[in-house]
Amino acid sequence: MNRKADIIRRALLLYVFTGVFALAILARVVYIQFFIGPELRKKTKELTLEYRNVEALRGNIFSSDGNFLAISVPVYELRMDTKANGLKEEKFNNQVDSLAWCLSNLFRDRTKADYKSILTDGRRQANRYLLLRKGVSFSQLQKALKFPLFRDGANGGGIIAVASTERVKPYKNLAARTIGKNDPTGKPFGIEGAFNEELTGKEGVRLMQKLTGGMWKPVDDNYAVEPENGADIYTTLDVTLQDVAHSELYRQLSTHNADHGCVVMMEVQTGEVKAIANLKRTSDGSYIENYNYAVGESVEPGSTFKLASMMALMEDGYVKLTDSVNTGNGQMRFYSQIMKDSHEGGYGWLTMKQVFEKSSNVGVSMKVWEHYKNDPEKFIKRIRQFHLHEPLGLQIPGEGDPRIKNPKDRDWSGTTLPWMSIGYESKLTPLQVLTFYNAVANNGKMVRPIFVKEIRRRGAVVKTFGPEVIEEKIASEKTIAQAREMMEGVVKNGTARNLNGLIYKIGGKTGTAQIAGAGGYKNEGKVTYRATFVGYFPADEPKYSCIVVVSAPSNSVYYGNLVAGPIFKAVADKVYAGALDIHKPYNRNLPLISDTNFPTVKKGFVKDAAFTLNKLNITNEVVGMQSGFSVAKHLNQKFVFEHPRFTTGLLPDVKGMGARDAIFILESLGMKVKVNGKGAVREQTPQAGNRIIKGQTVIIQLG
């Protein structure tokens, strides 16, 4: 090829050119290394690098109705680099006043002058990390970012916000011990402690560079493992019920000046704990949640244990509800000890059902003694059959161990069996007692109480906790049926008659136990009591079970029905009002208005009255008036509206009117109105017909 020589020549030119370019690159490298190298190497040393953990966001704890029970919120420490690069002397001096005013105005913790001196002192001392305020919320920080100087950012204005998170319980004390805490300084407890691993998530790692002032800045997204945020815990707790339980317990505890108490409410079929409140008196007389008594306090159950004794007797076929027993004068001697009934003088002859209803210590212990004194082991076997001897195995830590004595135990004595049968010489936690009663309400099926229903990650359910059955059937159908009958009897005829007569039926058992203190059952010379009510409702078809324990009510009232009963009732009322599924269906076919049941219509604004009557399909007629106030007369199954007789200058008769209409009329006549009571106007002072004196006060009594 004849042009080859030319081509090769030109290619060589290219080669030379490339060589020159390569030399230029080399020269540049040499320049970087030797001429600007020292400065660059110094810069490298200043880059202080560290792999730092990035905390994962802790999951939230929710109530069953989706409210936040525990949540992590960001809090900030507001600081200032008073020698920030862009913060020139003149700029600082010009704006320090307005910044101080803004800070004082936002936080309201210091005066403007105080803030100003903090800022100017800080600048004089060249403080590059001046603390202005701790515990700044996100919204406060957003405002602070718009303040003079601060709005110019970190470099121009020196603002530094150090972020951290704070665990907050939006409902404060509500179920606080059950929601729990996972604080590095103390022992973790409650759901926060038990589900800590799920809530915590996985820490990430990020390469960070240290800046002046101890701040760290992420280097590059490439050098990061994103943290995996914690899962959310959905509890079984219902905020509304929890609130009722808490406030009702609070009220009763302060009324009776009791030491502490607890309320637990549970769904019968699922074992879901809907409300759990624990309160303890503090030195200033208020009550706080500082210990989970319901879960942890293992104490002598008292009369509530009689259900177990009666069921044992029935399971072994020793007694029927109709059997009679002579409780005599209410006293019975077991060896050196005397068993007494609380009723002075005794009950005499009672059926077994009455023994339970009246909570006769003599009746129960006599029967248990009669049938088991030769083989107490058999009685204990029945108690074990009811799973009262073992812990429940809850989702949260801190459960108190139950104690059921065994005849082989060293502290088993001759009097143990009779006293045990009425709830002494044993220990159970309130939740263990409730679980047993719940099983009876659930037709013998014992379910474990649960506090946590679901674990969700980014909204998707990753784990559910269903009803956990401890025992399919703790007793025979017959025993369960008799037990339920007895418990309904307690409310109908027995110790808890104050809970009778509600629109729904309650079944349960009271307990009034003496508290064994350090010196036996007498505490500092006086007896202290523990009042309990445990039961379920509606009795026909139990939906919820509930236990209320009030310890050491120091006032004279200490009976279970009087102290614990009202709390039970308040909680049950609230549940019943809110749970439509347990209401008896309303018979819609009955006419709202019948001949015999004609409504009364108050005097009032004619249009409102006519509107209401039309809605109810009641014929009415407006006579001689289009609007204004009227008197409605009942005439042949029909309402007729007429003008009330108002005379100008005299006070009108507002009797029979609703408060709204009465106030409107009187005030439009220039009177002042004072209202007492509720309902329609019953009386008015001054009377109708008096001369109107403008500005005079008319008192209307409703009722």
Added chain:
Amino acid sequence: MNALTKHLKGDKAIWFVAGALSIISLLSVYSTTGSLAFKYKGGNTEAYLVERLIFIVLGFVIMYLVHKIKYNYFSKIAKLLLVISIPLLLLTLFMGSRINDASRWLTIPGLPISFQTSDLAKLSLVTYVASFLATRQEDIKDFKKTFLPVIIPVALVCMLIFPANFSTAAMLFFICVLLMFVAGVRIKHLALMILTMVIVGTISILILANVPGSRVQTWKARLENFSKGEGGDNYQAEQAKMAIANGHFLGSGPANNPNKYFLPQSYSDFIFAMIIGEYGIFGGLVVMLLYLILLYRSFRIASSTNYGFAILLSIGLCLLLTVQAFINMAVSVNLFPVTGQPLPLVSMGGTGTLFTCLTLGMLLSVSRFASEKSVSPKTEEE
């Protein structure tokens, strides 16, 4: 060794360069991918080493297979691929996946593989230009017979690459101009062409600048950053300089350069800076020399043959690799603004590596068959 040389035909020096660059690539990729491994492989840095090794092995398989094909066929295949690559470039421009805001990648339907269509277009265009200019050697100075027919596909391909990838388009255009210059095209024509391209380029930049979110904003920012010394690119450049400064003559040792944490794309666009940082000026010189050897060998191949296509193809292919390599080095040492051209065969990157190996394979084929006397001149003329 004998068995190896028996199978590996063609220029031994090119094989050596390819092997040496691959080893450098494995070493530097292993030490610089810490950040990527952290993000995507849970800190398993070996994962990227294995991935790199797989691509290099695959590349060598391609190189081996291609170097067994007689280079004469490349002319026809290139013409076909060039015709295909034009609609593919259009498709990529409108439908390609966006990596770093530029539509450069095309995913092969049904396969989990995506490649830059510009890689394909680059290779086929250079091959086509070499082949066309070889057949027009008699009329090489003629405007109508030679210049116009060759400039039309060059301009078309470059303009199609241009909106998504300015630097590749400019580089390809530059390589084609160099190739035409070597082939003997009139300087006057080339000057005219450069002038036209500059005008066309300026006009299209002005038009594209009004399209929101177009690449022009990025280019503008890069140029401004380069002249002013600000912004993210400048951060990269500053970090690259610091890496180089810490390299001294023999380097701070493998994986010991602290700047790799700060240098984004240290495994790709700035790998040359990382190599100097870890292996010193010495390491940088070795890499540079390897590319110069490649250039030198291809000129040797060109001068050892009498076939026009072989001469121009070997020069064209080699320019493809070395021009890109030197641009990468110039960016790494902050001589050029940040462009995003990887260092051929050394930078991490999957299909890009495979195209580099394809290019080397073709170069080896030329060296193998053009210098062997068995090739009949007739096949050349077709």
